[in-house]
Amino acid sequence: MIKINIFQNPEVKKLFTIFALLLIGLIIIALLFSLAGRYQLKEAIINEQAEIIALISEKYPEAEQDVIKRITQNDNESALRGKDILKKYGINSEDLDLETPLLQNLFFYDLSRYLLLVIIACVAFTLTLLVFLKKQYSELHEITSYAGKINRGDYSLDIRDNHEGELSILKNEIYKITTMLKKQAQALQNEKVILADSIADISHQLKTPLTSLFVLTDLLSQNPAEEDKREFLNRMRSQLKRIEWLVSSLLKMSKLDAGTVTMKKEDVYVGSLVEKALEHLSIPLDIKRLQVHLTGEKTVKFTGDFNWSCEAIINIVKNCIEHTPEQGQLHISFAENPLYTVITIRDNGQGIDQEDLPYIFNRFYKGKNTPEDHVGIGLAMAQAIIKKQGGDITVKSEKNRGTEFTIKFYRGY
Numbered sequence: 001m002i003k004i005n006i007f008q009n010p011e012v013k014k015l016f017t018i019f020a021l022l023l024i025g026l027i028i029i030a031l032l033f034s035l036a037g038r039y040q041l042k043e044a045i046i047n048e049q050a051e052i053i054a055l056i057s058e059k060y061p062e063a064e065q066d067v068i069k070r071i072t073q074n075d076n077e078s079a080l081r082g083k084d085i086l087k088k089y090g091i092n093s094e095d096l097d098l099e100t101p102l103l104q105n106l107f108f109y110d111l112s113r114y115l116l117l118v119i120i121a122c123v124a125f126t127l128t129l130l131v132f133l134k135k136q137y138s139e140l141h142e143i144t145s146y147a148g149k150i151n152r153g154d155y156s157l158d159i160r161d162n163h164e165g166e167l168s169i170l171k172n173e174i175y176k177i178t179t180m181l182k183k184q185a186q187a188l189q190n191e192k193v194i195l196a197d198s199i200a201d202i203s204h205q206l207k208t209p210l211t212s213l214f215v216l217t218d219l220l221s222q223n224p225a226e227e228d229k230r231e232f233l234n235r236m237r238s239q240l241k242r243i244e245w246l247v248s249s250l251l252k253m254s255k256l257d258a259g260t261v262t263m264k265k266e267d268v269y270v271g272s273l274v275e276k277a278l279e280h281l282s283i284p285l286d287i288k289r290l291q292v293h294l295t296g297e298k299t300v301k302f303t304g305d306f307n308w309s310c311e312a313i314i315n316i317v318k319n320c321i322e323h324t325p326e327q328g329q330l331h332i333s334f335a336e337n338p339l340y341t342v343i344t345i346r347d348n349g350q351g352i353d354q355e356d357l358p359y360i361f362n363r364f365y366k367g368k369n370t371p372e373d374h375v376g377i378g379l380a381m382a383q384a385i386i387k388k389q390g391g392d393i394t395v396k397s398e399k400n401r402g403t404e405f406t407i408k409f410y411r412g413y
Contacts, residue, residue: 015132022124029120033113143171150178187259206246209239249377252311253363256384263389264305265413270334270343271298273306277313281321288326296334302341302409304389312385315378316345316393316405323403324349339411340391346404352397360395389413 057064216232216239224232255261271294278285278292285292320330324347331346352360363380386393390413397403 015128018128018132019125022121022128026117026121026124030117033117036113139171143174146174150181206243209243209246212239246377249381253377253381253384256381256388261308261388263308265303266306267301268304268306268309269298270300270302270341271296273309273313274332274334274343276306276310277317280310280314281317284318284321288321288324288328290321290324290326290328290330292330292332294332296332300334300336300341302336303411303413304391304409308385309389312382312407313343313345315382316407319378320345320347320349320403320405323347323352340408343407343409344404345407346402348402351399351401352395352403353399354397357395357397361393 053064053068213236216236220229220232274294317330317332324330329348332344334341334343336342361379361383363377383393386407386409389409391407391409393408394406395403396406
């Protein structure tokens with residue numbers, strides 16, 4: 001259970017500070033009322049004593065100075081004798097029913113004065129509390145309205161508050177949640193766009209081989225000669241393999257685009273990685289009779305995902321094979337330094353036109369020297385895989401002298 005000390009709340013502190021200032025103000029007013037009451041009491045006593053002196057002076061003029069002396073100086077013996085005289089007439093402090101004009105005036109004066117003080121105190125504290133509550137509920141209403149707009153998908157609002165207090169903290173936390181929801185909504189929208197693009201890409205790329213299959217099927221239905229039939233079947237098998245590769249590649253690209261691929265972080269030894277990639281490409285390498293030269297220490301490694309990295313290397317080497325003439329050469333070298341591990345793949349093929357170089361990693365891009373059946377997805381996938389692991393890939397090429405791909409996997413991934 002979370003314990004909350006309300007006295008540490010800045011809003012409550014502020015309210016109590018205002019209450020303390022009001023209390024000090026009321027104490028000052030009470031002191032002023034007390035001084036005014038003292039003056040009033042002094043005036044009332046002087047008036048009452050003046051009436052008594054006037055009466056005594058009229059009948060006993062010679063006693064006037066003695067009476068004045070007794071009024072201005074304390075004389076306990078005279079006071080006791082005077083009390084005894086008053087008792088003869090039933091006037092004493094024990095007589096609770098005694099009501100003189102002086103006592104009545106002082107009573108009503110004190111009553112009105114302290115009632116006014118209480119009224120001022122109640123009004124001041126009530127107004128302060130109402131202002132405080134109005135401000136708090138106004139901010140709560142603002143938060144409620146903000147939450148309603150967020151619920152309706154309006155993420156353009158900004159409720160951040162730089163003041164102290166729990167409500168300000170709540171506003172800032174809600175703004176953080178709003179920012180997170182905005183990012184999630186944008187990511188979801190991007191995923192929808194990526195999915196739509198991927199479906200469109202797959203549909204577009206499958207159209208050509210499917211059309212070929214329909215044509216070949218029609219030709220087979222016409223009962224051709226045995227030799228033509230074998231040729232048609234071989235073409236159909238080739239188109240089916242192409243469809244399989246297309247679907248597999250496009251699905252992998254879709255996963256990479258959608259961010260659903262989780263790359264492992266393990267030690268990948270480059271020598272083993274390259275050898276595994278070349279195993280998958282042994283048939284096209286043999287068909288073209290290409291010579292492959294490997295240069296690098298077996299201890300060279302980087303942190304990444306072996307299988308996905310192998311997929312990237314396969315696509316890059318495959319691109320080199322497609323653009324290298326028969327009996328050509330491939331040079332693959334690798335090394336490491338304190339900053340990164342570098343893999344270089346170089347061929348001695350026809351090269352890439354300079355105007356095509358900036359676009360060769362674009363999906364479905366076909367340069368001037370691209371074979372007719374080339375799809376243009378391999379290098380795009382390779383770049384996506386490498387970047388997903390915190391690396392980068394660059395290319396340089398010279399016409400009729402070959403192309404060189406440089407891959408770098410940085411430390412600390």
